[in-house]
Amino acid sequence: MTDLNIPGGQATPDIVADSTIGLMTMRGDSYPENALDLFGPVISWVQDFLSSTDIPFRIELELLYLNTSSIRAMMDIFDILEDAHGAGRQVAVIWYYHDDNQRVGELAEEFREDYTFLFDIVSR
């Protein structure tokens, strides 16, 4: 399957996905005017990857600001992971944030609340 490489802009994060190692990373701010344009292909990629391979999947996040539609898109992705986890797939999310911005860590915790798969929040 093809890999994803969406370079970030002023309002969008860098999104890179490598199917050979089962890793997706997102870095930056996300407040696009149309979140579906940005996250639609990302969500499809995650679905394709989970259904066409059986290697463990990990998402590493370093997101700072998210607008409401981006929050929703992230939840869509996490819901897909939760379903895969329920079906026995090995999935994980690691959310990195900087020490000097504790509130980003608190927000990541708010995201984590309902999920049962491995969801680490790491300050650095």
Add this chain to the structure above:
Amino acid sequence: MTQSYDELQKRIETLLVDPANQDHPLADAVKELCRHLDEHMRRLERITMLSDSYQSMVLERETDLCNRFEHQLRRIGRIMRISDRYQGMLRDANLRLQEVSNLDPLTGVPNRRVLMTRLQEASQLAAEGDFSFVVGMLDIDHFKAINDHYGHQTGDRALVTVARSLCSDLRATDLCGRWGGEEFLLLLPNVSPADARTILERKLAAIRGLQIDTGHGKTLNLTMSAGLAEHDVDEAISSTINRADAALYLAKRQGRDQVAP
């Protein structure tokens, strides 16, 4: 009812196989009737079964919809909560930025940008009537000599100490900030030039009493000169500032450590 129907069935069957009834004219018709009845009963059972399974399917779907609805409700709640927190984060970042862009980074007092904005506003208010203000321009005497003699660190310390002294003990409506370099500006609304002069003289006296740490276990004293100008409703704010500046240089020429005119 089922029991009596079964009994009836048995009774009819017994009667039908009884050789005594073999040639009865009703025997064939009764046999036919029983077959029909049987078929109807089977059909009724099938309909009942289909109807029941359809009902349970609808019930299942309704439960599923309910669950999905609950799930979406929870999700919306979480999205709102997270979104609100992001918004709060942005708001605070905004306030911090505003603070940073309004305050002089060295002394922590309002910078020239804020002073200029407030001077424009004051001038606008004065033009609308019933409002006046005096601009005081203050400058540290021989500041270059302090820098040259004690170094920039001491110079910076002097600026911080002076800023703190000048900008404290003011009325809530007064504004004090760093105009640039070693120059400070006081915006004093609704005071007479005489009262403004008293305020500035009090400020200069306070400055005279300051002891600036030179970092070598010694302290140094300094003085400031001040010029004041009352805003004239007919003039541009730049003109008021220029007059305060001119007054400041008059104070310098007249021997420093004093208020002019």
